[in-house]
Amino acid sequence: MENVVLVIHLILAVCLIGIVLMQRSEGGGLGIGGGGGVVTGRAAATALAKLTWIFAIAFLATSITLTILAAKKAGTQSVVDRVAAPAAEQPAAPAAPEAPAGSLLPPTTGDTPLVPPPVE
Numbered sequence: 001m002e003n004v005v006l007v008i009h010l011i012l013a014v015c016l017i018g019i020v021l022m023q024r025s026e027g028g029g030l031g032i033g034g035g036g037g038v039v040t041g042r043a044a045a046t047a048l049a050k051l052t053w054i055f056a057i058a059f060l061a062t063s064i065t066l067t068i069l070a071a072k073k074a075g076t077q078s079v080v081d082r083v084a085a086p087a088a089e090q091p092a093a094p095a096a097p098e099a100p101a102g103s104l105l106p107p108t109t110g111d112t113p114l115v116p117p118p119v120e
Contacts, residue, residue, distance in 0.1 A: 009059070016056060023049070
């Protein structure tokens, strides 16, 4: 079900992009200098404009449907819970190796940094 809605959603997105690109430009950005548009109150009556509205409404409907399906699939578990669970199951890091006998370096533990001996 989710895959079918996702494929329809992608097809609608491509169709919506194509329809918008085929429409006639009405001036600069934000409707400046084009004459008409939202200011005149004239309704868009072209077939491409109507088709744009249909694709846009269908795109929003599939977006909402995909959101609902994803919410049902997620259940009650938080994303943080899913990420934190595998990290807690990992084994602890191995202990640092001991310094060999006769070494000038002092023995180290996992918490202390390795510092070279002072120069004499």
